[in-house]
Amino acid sequence: MNLYFSLSKIPFLKSSYSNKFLFVAFLGIHIPLIGLIFLIVFSNQHYSDLTIILITLLLTLIATFITLIVIHKLIKPISLASKTLIDYRTNRVVPELPMQYKDESGLLMSNIQHTINENEIYLKQKQDLINLLTHDIRNFASQPIGLADLILEEQEDENTTSTYAKLIRESATKQLLFLESFITLLHEEDEIAKAEVKKRTVNIKSVMDAVSQELSSTLSKKKIDLVIQCDILEVVLYNKELLLTRIISNLAHNAIKFSNAGDTIEINVLRIAGFIQINVKDEGIGFDISKKQYLFTKFSGMGRLGTSQEVSTGIGLYLCSEMVKKFKGSIDAFSEGENTGATFTVLLPEHN
Numbered sequence: 001m002n003l004y005f006s007l008s009k010i011p012f013l014k015s016s017y018s019n020k021f022l023f024v025a026f027l028g029i030h031i032p033l034i035g036l037i038f039l040i041v042f043s044n045q046h047y048s049d050l051t052i053i054l055i056t057l058l059l060t061l062i063a064t065f066i067t068l069i070v071i072h073k074l075i076k077p078i079s080l081a082s083k084t085l086i087d088y089r090t091n092r093v094v095p096e097l098p099m100q101y102k103d104e105s106g107l108l109m110s111n112i113q114h115t116i117n118e119n120e121i122y123l124k125q126k127q128d129l130i131n132l133l134t135h136d137i138r139n140f141a142s143q144p145i146g147l148a149d150l151i152l153e154e155q156e157d158e159n160t161t162s163t164y165a166k167l168i169r170e171s172a173t174k175q176l177l178f179l180e181s182f183i184t185l186l187h188e189e190d191e192i193a194k195a196e197v198k199k200r201t202v203n204i205k206s207v208m209d210a211v212s213q214e215l216s217s218t219l220s221k222k223k224i225d226l227v228i229q230c231d232i233l234e235v236v237l238y239n240k241e242l243l244l245t246r247i248i249s250n251l252a253h254n255a256i257k258f259s260n261a262g263d264t265i266e267i268n269v270l271r272i273a274g275f276i277q278i279n280v281k282d283e284g285i286g287f288d289i290s291k292k293q294y295l296f297t298k299f300s301g302m303g304r305l306g307t308s309q310e311v312s313t314g315i316g317l318y319l320c321s322e323m324v325k326k327f328k329g330s331i332d333a334f335s336e337g338e339n340t341g342a343t344f345t346v347l348l349p350e351h352n
Helices: 002-007 015-043 048-075 077-090 104-154 158-194 204-222 241-256 289-293 315-326
Strands: 200-203 224-231 234-237 262-272 276-282 328-334 344-350
Touching: 002 015, 002 048, 002 077, 015 048, 077 104, 200 204, 200 241, 204 224, 204 241, 204 262, 224 328, 241 262, 241 276, 241 315, 241 344, 289 328, 315 328, 315 344
Parallel strands: 224 262
Antiparallel strands: 200 234, 262 276, 276 344, 328 344
């Protein structure tokens, strides 16, 4: 690797792996010629034709041998990348490949290192989910059992039995929501991880129509008005319509959950300085701005009951954040405090 590192310091070889090989081959080819020229020009002796031929052959063999050794050393980055993948696949050995080189082999090593690092984070998150899931399911499962035992002990008291039955229903409902949330989380994290990051033309009108249709029943149920302001037809984004619809829909569902009857939710889509800005604003219960950093964090404990006692796990905002980051954007939130409403802002770079 030392040879590769040294050649990478030469400006005209820094960005091209093939140029490094051509440079070595060029030197190898010209060593016999240079040696022969020096021999003829600077030697005082007269050499026969046969001697010159033999010297030329000898110099060619030496140059070829040296060139092969140098080329063998030069392919070390490829060998290292291959060995790294084998070690990770068979023994899950996490490497520390150099990531500062910009030629083809340097980019290969950098991509391998990034991929392994991302995979390790992904596996750790999955293990955290499994641990949390098994822990909480055990707690949830014990609650109905305890309540059923109490019912058996209090069979003569109908009011008590009715109360316990309601508690069992409430506990079972929470279990179901918990499991559905985790299934959604596992499914969507996989989908986000597999999503192809490439530029696409996104029809904003189709996205907003899909969002409006999806929210209609929930808005009607809570008697909340939705106002959509968007004068943009199409944009080119590192995103696709389905995921963009999901981002906006998740933010809007969150706004509905924490809004009161008669409130209005606004969704604005703007084009600002090379970005598409999406604002979802509500007039609901708001949040403490000092805790903003926890809103998009998984397992942060920021989940709370909605205005109609809807249970919230906070997973929706976490998934929004992951989708936005996946597609080279950013997400932020603002509130002036409790009962002052909240605004969530998504910025996605435009690539027209």
